Amino acid sequence: MNNELDDGFIESLMVSLQDERVIEKIKEIAEAGSFSQMGQYKGLLRDKEKEIARLQQEIETKNEEISDYQIKINQLNEKMEAYFAELQKRRADYREAEELYEVVQQLSEPTKSSLKGIFKGGSVQDFIVCGVQYENISSLWDFIKNEIMEGREQEREILLALFLFFFQEHGKTYDSPLYKLQQVKMDEVFREDLHIRALNSKVSGDVTDILLPGYISINGKTIKKSVVRI
Structure with missing residues (x-):
């Protein structure tokens, strides 16, 4: 009994599936579902693209x-x-x-x-x-x-x-320094205007030891004579 019902239902269904109106309706339903999913995907894609652009800007x-x-x-x-x-x-x-x-x-x-x-x-x-x-x-x-x-x-x-x-x-x-050391060289001739004779020195002669250098001003004036031994 049930087998006969099932066979009848299947046969009716097969006949209905051959009806052009049914076929068109099935296509409409399928396309509507596809478009809906595509719309969702496109929306998600746009959101991600905006987020990527924002992150790139950051x-x-x-x-x-x-x-x-x-x-x-x-x-x-x-x-x-x-x-x-x-x-x-x-x-x-x-x-x-x-x-x-x-x-x-x-x-x-x-x-x-x-x-x-x-x-x-x-x-x-x-x-x-x-x-x-x-x-x-x-x-x-x-x-x-x-x-x-x-x-x-x-x-x-x-x-x-x-x-x-x-x-x-x-x-x-x-x-610019206001003073500079007096330039005294060894073996130069002793001069009263430039040198001071230290102890144990000869009366005159050449400088043999510079004990304390003197210094002069920037204009060349002697401020302190060098203490030397001769």
Whole structure:
């Protein structure tokens, strides 16, 4: 009974499927489903394309920001290198002053006591501040000259190094130094207008030892004569 019903249903269905109207209706339904799916896919595709475009724009913006930051970083690196070079230079200058300060502490008590009028304070900073002042440089030169003339030359090298350091540092405080060391050569003829005769020297003759260089002004005027031995 059921088999006969099924066979009849199938036969009717097969006949219906051959009807052009049924065929057209099936096509319409299929096409409608396809168009609906295609519309959905196209909508999704447009959304993704918009999102991709937005992300690309964000990437371009970030790349521009990165470029700007890279330029700033390069500029900062250049400044840091310049500051570091200047710092190294200042450290070198300060190190030399610090080492000289330590050496000065090893001078004899009478000498250190005499220098207290020139170098006031008890730190390297005070030492530098006092040392670059012209009045103190001039006083130091006079002190060294007196020590030599009294025959006390044991500490002359340290005192001379002290004078030369601050003489040069004083010159750096000006665009053009106000003073320069007097040029004295060994074996040149002793001259009263240029030299001071040290102890144990001949009355006249050639320079055999330069104990303390003098210095002149920028216009060539002799400020301090060189102390020499002949």
